[in-house]
Amino acid sequence: MARVGVFVCWCGSNIARTVDVQRVAEEAGRIPGVVFATDYKYMCSEPGQTMVRDAIRDHRLDRVVVASCSPRLHEPTFQRCISEAGLNPYMVEMANIREHCSWVHQDKDAATEKAIDLVRMAVAKARRDFPLFRNEIPITKRALVIGGGVAGIQAALDIADAGYPVTLVERTPSIGGRMAQYDKTFPTLDCAACILTPKMVDCASHPNITILTYAEVEEVTGFVGNFNIRIRKKARGVDMEKCTGCGVCYSKCPVKVPNEFEEGMGERRAIYVPFPQAVPNVPVIDREHCRLNNDLKCGVCQKLCPTGAIAYDQQDEVVTEQFGAIVVATGFRMWDHSQIGEYGYGSIPDVISGLQFERLMNASGPTEGKIVRPSDHRPPKTVVFVACVGSRSENHGHEYCSKVCCMYTAKHALLLKEKYPDTQSYVFYMDIRANGKGYEEFVRRTIEEYGANYIRGRVSRIYRHGDKVVVKGADTLLGRPVEIEADMVVLATAMEPQEDAKDLARKLGISTDQHNWFSEAHPKLKPVEVLSSGIFLAGACQYPKDIPDTVAQASGAASKVAGLFSKPHLLSEPMIASVREEDCAACGQCVQVCPFSAIELVELNGKNGASRRAARVNEGLCHGCGTCVAGCRGSCIDLRGFTNAQVLSEIDALALA
Numbered sequence: 051m052a053r054v055g056v057f058v059c060w061c062g063s064n065i066a067r068t069v070d071v072q073r074v075a076e077e078a079g080r081i082p083g084v085v086f087a088t089d090y091k092y093m094c095s096e097p098g099q100t101m102v103r104d105a106i107r108d109h110r111l112d113r114v115v116v117a118s119c120s121p122r123l124h125e126p127t128f129q130r131c132i133s134e135a136g137l138n139p140y141m142v143e144m145a146n147i148r149e150h151c152s153w154v155h156q157d158k159d160a161a162t163e164k165a166i167d168l169v170r171m172a173v174a175k176a177r178r179d180f181p182l183f184r185n186e187i188p189i190t191k192r193a194l195v196i197g198g199g200v201a202g203i204q205a206a207l208d209i210a211d212a213g214y215p216v217t218l219v220e221r222t223p224s225i226g227g228r229m230a231q232y233d234k235t236f237p238t239l240d241c242a243a244c245i246l247t248p249k250m251v252d253c254a255s256h257p258n259i260t261i262l263t264y265a266e267v268e269e270v271t272g273f274v275g276n277f278n279i280r281i282r283k284k285a286r287g288v289d290m291e292k293c294t295g296c297g298v299c300y301s302k303c304p305v306k307v308p309n310e311f312e313e314g315m316g317e318r319r320a321i322y323v324p325f326p327q328a329v330p331n332v333p334v335i336d337r338e339h340c341r342l343n344n345d346l347k348c349g350v351c352q353k354l355c356p357t358g359a360i361a362y363d364q365q366d367e368v369v370t371e372q373f374g375a376i377v378v379a380t381g382f383r384m385w386d387h388s389q390i391g392e393y394g395y396g397s398i399p400d401v402i403s404g405l406q407f408e409r410l411m412n413a414s415g416p417t418e419g420k421i422v423r424p425s426d427h428r429p430p431k432t433v434v435f436v437a438c439v440g441s442r443s444e445n446h447g448h449e450y451c452s453k454v455c456c457m458y459t460a461k462h463a464l465l466l467k468e469k470y471p472d473t474q475s476y477v478f479y480m481d482i483r484a485n486g487k488g489y490e491e492f493v494r495r496t497i498e499e500y501g502a503n504y505i506r507g508r509v510s511r512i513y514r515h516g517d518k519v520v521v522k523g524a525d526t527l528l529g530r531p532v533e534i535e536a537d538m539v540v541l542a543t544a545m546e547p548q549e550d551a552k553d554l555a556r557k558l559g560i561s562t563d564q565h566n567w568f569s570e571a572h573p574k575l576k577p578v579e580v581l582s583s584g585i586f587l588a589g590a591c592q593y594p595k596d597i598p599d600t601v602a603q604a605s606g607a608a609s610k611v612a613g614l615f616s617k618p619h620l621l622s623e624p625m626i627a628s629v630r631e632e633d634c635a636a637c638g639q640c641v642q643v644c645p646f647s648a649i650e651l652v653e654l655n656g657k658n659g660a661s662r663r664a665a666r667v668n669e670g671l672c673h674g675c676g677t678c679v680a681g682c683r684g685s686c687i688d689l690r691g692f693t694n695a696q697v698l699s700e701i702d703a704l705a706l707a
């Protein structure tokens with residue numbers, strides 16, 4: 051016969067003001083199986099916990115019910131407390147008489163009755179509690195970082211500096227991400243390359259970091275501490291060991307194609323290095339455009355390469371490696387704003403995107419830093435910047451604010467004036483969102499010192515008139531229409547999740563929000579974790595972010611990884627699903643409903659050599675959510691610590707009260 055002790059907490063006056071705690075303790079003492087019941091001001095305090103431990107010893111209690119606050123707050127406290135007194139930590143139940151009674155009711159009598167009911171239910175469950183045990187899970191102390199933008203670079207460096215090996219997988223030929231395309235960065239106007247390149251080089255030379263560029267994650271299996279990850283290293287067509295980065299190959303390649311890094315404004319060759327500071331500084335052959343791959347005569351690069359590094363026949367290599375933790379840092383892409391036909395992008399050459407403007411400003415860009423009109427290569431005199439192009443717009447599928455456009459538009463207007471003092475810029479905006487350190491002051495400087503003319507209002511149409519681009523809109527502050535004849539228009543388009551974000555989320559078993567940004571476990575308290583253990587988020591793959599926020603989150607993710615790796619091993623959570631394999635009909639329903647891919651059908655060797663299938667739970671992956679229990683047609687899955695018998699006994703206790 052179980053010997054249950056009930057401990058009713060006042061929580062100061064938090065509970066005692068609305069619940070008659072003494073009466074709850076008296077009633078608890080009358081419940082069958084309860085051999086001791088008391089109340090105390092602060093059960094979680096040291097004297098309160100001593101009271102629990104003493105009662106376990108004096109009354110030979112083998113189960114404990116604490117009627118106090120939410121188990122989310124103090125269940126671990128009381129689990130520790132009773133295990134110090136020699137009980138299995140899972141022999142404690144908590145009746146939440148604070149959040150469920152005193153904080154939500156005013157009628158003291160009714161709240162007290164409800165508290166008694168909750169205690170009665172907890173006792174019924176406690177009587178059916180049984181010891182649960184955690185297993186030790188080994189950890190592979192090696193991290194995978196997916197995405198080599200500033201987020202991935204920072205996360206990799208921090209994990210590596212903490213002493214753990216990291217593999218950084220980037221799908222383009224170089225690490226660097228978007229930041230590598232920028233000229234200067236708001237709000238301090240540091241030269242982007244000057245602050246990013248040293249980090250890229252540090253990454254490449256760090257003894258704990260392996261960089262795999264031109265590579266992608268294909269499959270992820272396993273669980274926290276033990277992920278098995280298949281990575282495809284795409285054939286570069288150049289032997290990385292032999293290449294010295296001399297550049298002869300691409301200087302002589304006869305094929306010219308639009309340059310993605312220059313946002314289509316310059317050309318690159320079919321064998322190319324994406325940008326001068328690329329890491330690694332090893333070219334890649336673009337097989338789609340290489341003459342040799344299109345059955346045309348060529349082979350110039352191979353003939354000229356002084357080290358014999360060109361390897362046309364190189365094949366993709368697929369490797370499977372084990373990692374203990376994953377940081378996802380895959381960043382964002384820009385919305386294709388040619389969809390807004392009335393803004394003329396794609397049809398009017400002098401309507402360009404913010405990213406194209408970055409490349410025009412950049413000394414290593416297609417115009418060597420000269421800001422000129424794409425149509426006639428003349429410097430513009432009047433430039434109109436349009437913020438919120440597609441952002442904060444339900445019509446265009448982005449209800450959210452892209453967060454950085456107000457700031458980079460201000461940066462563009464300021465730098466334009468700095469380079470060409472006789473230009474005039476106009477900025478159409480909806481609201482100015484400048485919420486970062488030094489941001490408000492930066493926008494003010496752009497307006498007051500650099501003379502940018504800010505117009506609050508939407509642009510309705512952009513069209514060509516002779517060699518000018520006419521911007522029509524409304525000034526909503528003055529309440530009048532505006533029409534500006536510009537030489538160039540720069541659109542600050544919405545940031546979007548990567549096109550394959552959903553696909554990567556599926557591979558990783560993590561979730562995305564309605565826009566396909568990766569979802570964090572909790573928006574306030576777990577901003578870098580996801581619901582699957584061992585996977586962390588960094589940077590703009592979660593939501594639009596500027597560089598300071600990106601770097602902060604990347605360091606946060608890295609510290610989570612280091613925290614995980616600092617443990618000798620992991621302890622499995624025992625409150626997980628378990629299948630009675632002998633009763634399982636292998637219908638597979640549980641496999642389908644499990645949100646964590648924690649269940650698989652396995653072959654069982656039966657008697658007389660006969661084999662049959664049954665569902666089996668992977669203890670490392672199961673989160674104990676109970677979805678499979680509800681989904682099992684044969685009722686042969688139970689959640690340890692919340693078995694059907696335990697839950698039904700609680701309901702009976704309430705029904706029979």
Ligand SMILES: Cc1cc2nc3c(=O)[nH]c(=O)nc-3n(C[C@H](O)[C@H](O)[C@H](O)COP(=O)(O)OP(=O)(O)OC[C@H]3O[C@@H](n4cnc5c(N)ncnc54)[C@H](O)[C@@H]3O)c2cc1C
Pocket residue numbers: 196197198199200201202219220221222225226227228229232234235236237265266267379380381382383404405408454458461548550554588589590591595596597598600
């Ligand atoms: C025009 C413009 C100007 C800006 N100017 C500033 C500024 O001045 N100051 C500032 O603070 N912020 C600025 N920002 C914001 C800044 O770009 C972001 O904060 C920053 O780039 C986020 O870094 P990230 O590493 O998260 O993403 P990214 O820079 O997008 O990097 C992600 C990386 O992951 C790689 N990747 C994607 N998918 C995969 C995959 N499946 N597998 C492997 N690799 C993958 C990508 O190729 C890329 O290299 C600007 C943004 C824009 C659009």
